[in-house]
Amino acid sequence: MGEDLKKDLFKDYGQKLFFPLVALFISLFAGGLLIAWLGENPYIAFRHLFQGALGSATNFGETLVYTTPLLLTGLSIALSFRCGLFNIGAEGQYIMGMMGAAWVGSIFTGLPAWLHIPLTMGAGILSGCLWGVVPGVFKAKYGAHEVILTIMMNYIALHFTGYLVNYILLAPPGYLPATRVINASAKLTRLLPPSRANTGFFVAIICLVMVYIFLWKTKWGFEIRAVGLNQEAARYAGINVTKNIVLAMALSGGLAGLAGALQVQGIQYRFNDLFAFTGYGFDGIAVSLLGNNHPAGIILSAFLFGSLNCGALQMQSVAGIPKDLIGIMQAVIVFFISADYLLRKKLEQPLGEEINVRRGSAGQEVAK
């Protein structure tokens, strides 16, 4: 029996890893073709990409810097997927999290670090939460589509924080559109200097473990997943669908908000006017999809995308390859995964089943 279980497990892993790996290789191949089209040597370009990401302790540290937010935005989107929602708003929630942390990190003075650090993270989480709950409530109560709502919330976050940083929270004397620098008591400890890697990475890893336990080992997590698998069946089973949708969006928003807080507390130390989206929220979609919407997969895919984004800087500066190449490769991966049958089952079977259940229940009513 133990042997059977082992066999099943490995078979399962093989299946789960197959599509992401094929997607990865195809995207690398496409990237190589584009580099050749530019008239450069793909081998040299990819060597710079690799060295830039992992070639030294400092580069590895910088890769962790790029990985940390992706771990959390990927996790945020995975959590929403598991409840059958598509939270495209991680970007806006991330931005709000940065702003919340920059504010709380700078207004309190004289606090001990053990209090100020979690307080600042909490502010980021709450800000992201708020930005997730609003579309969550509209979705759960009124059935408005969360995709459009969260996209709109992204733009509102971008311009709203733009207003805050230019007017209300502008650091004196106001030469730079940025908030005041947060106090030392809210800053995270740097690792591997001179890279900017910091303890925020461990916070993200702890969150991954906590979300795994929450989703697969607790009653609340089970309810969220049940709603994601089949809303109607969940409702029949007495699960409060409205509550779970709002909860999932709140948690999803909170995770993306925490990603923003860690960015401020560990890297930037302030909120700089953005002018455009950071991309971490959108990249989180690709991270989550490539990672099979599972915490273990997300560690791998976030590290992969973190390495690509970090290595691309060296590839651009030394080998002269535009770093936008990485974005094209990510898009190829998402294209490939969108057609993946396994994922499709996961995301859309609930829809199909829901319809069947509806038809079934209608039939029963007629029979009565």
Place this chain on the structure above:
Amino acid sequence: MELAFAINIIAFVIASTFRAATPLIFASLGGVFSERSGVVNIGLEGIMLFGAFFGMLGSYFTHNPWFGVFLGVLVGGLIALIHAFLSVDLKANQVVSGVAINLLATSATAFLLQKVFHTTGQSSSVPKVKDWQIPFLKEIPFLGEAIGKLNPLVYLAVGLVFLSSYFLFKTTYGLRLRAVGENPEAAETVGISVRKIRYGSVVVSGFLGGLGGVYLSLGQMDLFREYMSAGKGFIALAATIAGKWNPKGAFLACILFGFAEAMEGQFQLLGMNIPKHFLHMLPYVLTILLILGLVGRSVAPAASGIPYEGRK
């Protein structure tokens, strides 16, 4: 004197409203076609960006802006073809496929910009589509000032609204298209090819999205700027929903968004001290309010977003 000034401002606002609404009108008509046939097309944002880039490129290479328009529309359709293949044949998750198109558009256009112009940020200036003066519109008192001399693409957008409405609701093809979006099984039973109709509709939505993008680079401006679509594809999609998947309704929603954008400039002209950030936020807040206001009253095509698995 003051009256003349006020009339001038009103005429100017009307003209600006139409100009700002035009890219949204094209893309939201694209949304109507795609969603009416049962395919969600979140990739319209990226399709617009591709349209804007290749529109500029066509005009850059041939010095003929109309060739740019043609190229932008064509590429829009080609990108939509990918979406159609993924969502109709491979039965992919349509939102994920759309997200991939948007990711691709942002990076690919920036990449191509560097390949062709060896620069980042924006392209050099190219010949743009010039405004047309329409004699009989110009004659209309008061309104003539506002709508008598606009970009031909603006007139085209308004024309397409009525054409689309006629096509969807008065022709057999329109009826078939709507049938496929409402109940693909029933449509197939009476001999309509769900696959062909969905392919066609998604590609048409790509043409229209591309046209919206072309207007950005060759109508409003005379160059391509990285990420110049700036969320307009998403707003257009919201207009599709707010307009109840109806060309004329979507048109009105776009005019409302266009008006919000036109007022942005006016507030500043009139010296009102409203931070520009709030004005930038306005269309997005309006969208959410519109969608909430319509909840319960606007019903999506029943099969929208669901891949058709064939008759069971």
